[in-house]
Amino acid sequence: MSKEITSRQQDYSQWYNDLVIKGNLADYSAVRGCMVIKPYGFSLWEKMQAQLDRMFKDTGHENAYFPLFVPKSLFEAEEKNAEGFAKECAVVTHYRLISDPSAKGRLMVDPEAKLEEELIIRPTSEAIIWNTYKNWIQSYRDLPLLINQWANVVRWEMRTRLFLRTAEFLWQEGHTAHATGEEAVKEAELMLDIYAEFAEKYMALPVIRGVKTESERFAGAIDTYCIEALMQDGKALQAGTSHFLGQNFARAFDVKFSDKDNKLDYVWATSWGVSTRLVGALVMAHSDDDGLIMPPKIAPIQVVIVPIYKGNDKKDLLDGKGQELASQLKSRGISVKFDQNDNARPGWKFAEYELKGVPLRIAMGLRDIESGTVEVVRRDTREKMVMSLEGLTEKIITLLDNIQENIYQKALTYRDSRITKADNWAEFVRLLDEKGGFISAHWDGTPETEQTIQEKTKATIRCIPLNNPLEEGNCIFSGKPSQQRVLFARAY
């Protein structure tokens, strides 16, 4: 093993870093807290983007692009939103550099080139977008306005982790305007459903849909909906959010419309987003101590073909056969890599594609050519199968579906085994420490209790699940009456 991966048991954080770095997803960069997304990692993101974008368009949304910079006066217009993000904003104050007279070859900020108004680098785009929507919306006929943008944002985090939390990250943010509150709530719920469907069907990542408590709510929102996933170390990870913003931003930016009776009212808003954090979620949810495990529907390479030959004369024969198989699979929409690299031995390639999480590997050697077979190996179960070339494409398609399903079921079984009810404080604390995962417990509904629990245990309320069954009980901490259980967990 030339690329040693730290085991999960030994050091979970280091295991994660090893997979991201050695699996060629990303690199550290010269900028603190910012990463370089490498081609293999970026193609993962592109796969996610492509599917999500399709789903957004299928539900009537259009893409647009708004500026990276937000004038401070606009940024501060919606007070709660501004307050919430203020402490993590990067700010542009000058627009020019000049040669430093006291240090040859160095540059300095030109003190003469101070901006009259500072520009905030967007931590999110509500401000600039709602300032624009004001000009786009006059009548109910302009509604609903359903816009999405793919963009980068910057949040100056104290501590960063590859993909999970970086100072700059890529995401999509949807921003919609509606004539009624009910319609806006429906939109927020619809987008949450789309996120959940995407996570489960494509990323093979089971998620819980829920509503955030007041303290975890998006700054400026009335309600924040979320999908919560569980990682292999028992910590929860918020994988996507969707917000019902009420009329808060419409009021702040004076966005009114005339209804059919010519009465003026503020429009109703939503916003929703998922980010490159999903790449981190994918890595942490499925992978093992030998490397990444990619669900076929998101995998940049679904099938790799490795030729095995002795001597250059046989290489041509195998190249031909390999190309033939590759184009067969490609014609059915499977993404295939035929690895003809002559510098690496087959054993090296096997290990490398396992590290990279390619779902299926096909090895093809002289013995196979004689018998009309190939060796097929699944990454998820490591099962080795000798298969006839006849009808192979169909079998590969079925196998990819099986792998997708198996990865999902495995994650689901794990997740479900770690949703545990707790009915007293001692048990609650013990479960958090010994088992992890989601703890389903009663809560008295007050932010004070929520905060005290967090201070004592580092667990937060991840969400109140949608369609949560009502149940009489007593708060796990205060003992006060409660009507429903909520989900607690330690989280990323």
Next chain:
RNA sequence: CGGGGCGUAGCGUAGCCCGGUUAUCGCGCCUGCUUUGGGAGCAGGAGGUCGCCAGUUCGAAUCUGGCCGCCCCGACCA
């Protein structure tokens, strides 16, 4: 910003306590030959501001002071 660890070739490292020729080893890289069914072998070769700056010294990777950067854990957060 606190606590811990680290910085020597693209990567991983030895040397540092106790200063002394040309800075160690492995992987990778280049050339050639042999190889190829689980991270190939042999031979030859290239590659270094020892994180940066100052100091001590005849002499510093090694000692002293300052600074910078990264990783892990915590506080903040998607």
